[in-house]
Amino acid sequence: MMRNRTLEQYIKEHLSFYLFVGVVFVTGVVFGAVMVNALSLEQKQELSRYLGSFFASVHQGGLEGDVTGSFKDSFSMHIKWFLIIWVLGLSVIGLPLILILDFLKGVLVGFTVGYLVGTLSWKGLLFALVSVVPPNLVVIPLLLVCSVTAMAFTIHLVKNRFISRKGALYEPFMRFSGVILASGALLLGVAVFEAYVSPVMMKWVTPMLVTMSGS
Template identity: 45%
Template sequence: MRRQPLLKSALASHMREHASIYLFIIVLFLMGVIFGAVVVNSLNFSQKQDLYYYLMQFFGQVSKGNLASAYDMFQQSYFHNLKYVGLMWVLGISIIGLPIILILLFLKGIVIGFTVGFLVNQMGWQGFVLSFVSVMPQNFIIIPAFIIMGVASVTFSLKMVRNQFMKRTHEPIFPMIMRYALVMVIISVSLLASASLEAYVSPVFMKQVIQMVNH
């Protein structure tokens, strides 16, 4: 019973200690989402028409159930996101990787913002509902996972810089790496849940919404 209060206090102290980094990462990510939504308006008519055509083709395949198997989708989603956070993890170890971590988080925001923005721009409220059932379920897990990984990578990278250039604040490397590796393990497990949602839950919701829209 004591473990739960200890865990809560540990999480609270972690959040307090890294509050400024969390705020910076969240704001950066939201800027990416907004930028992605704005990019939709910069597309010309023919570009929008081409994208909309491919989108309708995809939705047609969904409504007929002609998609890749759920297991294949699960594998593709999981390993795509795992490689993304894995790259952030590796960049955190290399001191020079700090700016690239921030770029990766910004790009992730752009992708989500563009996807939702395009669906809403082309289909109105129906696009919003479609984006909610196709994009949002897995991203309720993926977005916090990416933000936590981003904070962990940035924090680790900054600690490495301090160890390298500020001898007075020297911290043992091995415990730092072990804690950093533990974060990667936890994130990897959480991505299993997001991949499951994307492969087994989202297509079912999408099919129902597309059929409702068509009728």
């Protein structure tokens, strides 16, 4: 019963934050997808050449060689994003920057999926489903949770240090830091997936993509 009340209270206090952050992220996704149409012919040709060489590398098992390096790169990329949110959450001016990060993450996802689908049609969608979508099913919810937690801590910091000038910060700080640490543990799993499983899944679908890019 107590746990249900706590969850209900949490949702009541943070629902508006989640809606706002969600809208910012989705706006970024839409903006990223629209950016694909703004690419010049030269930029599209350059990206097509890069994709062609990437598909050929995947098809030849190029991503299966340095698994340890892939794991480190993946984890480093994700954890830096979350550590930046943690640092921004500790500062009063960090709140708008957190929203900018969420928007940029949406832009990256929207542009990547939009370009693959726009260029390769259903084959691009298939490749996105085995490469972009699986890790982001974990990373994006974690990003939203950490962003909302950071925003809540920043607002708590402002209220208790610059308005009422009272109230303990230790418990909110530990809760905020705990969310970041728990996210880091889950990001380890994401990095393992991207290093060991994603290359295999991508290798399943790249034969048709290599054929298409070479035609």
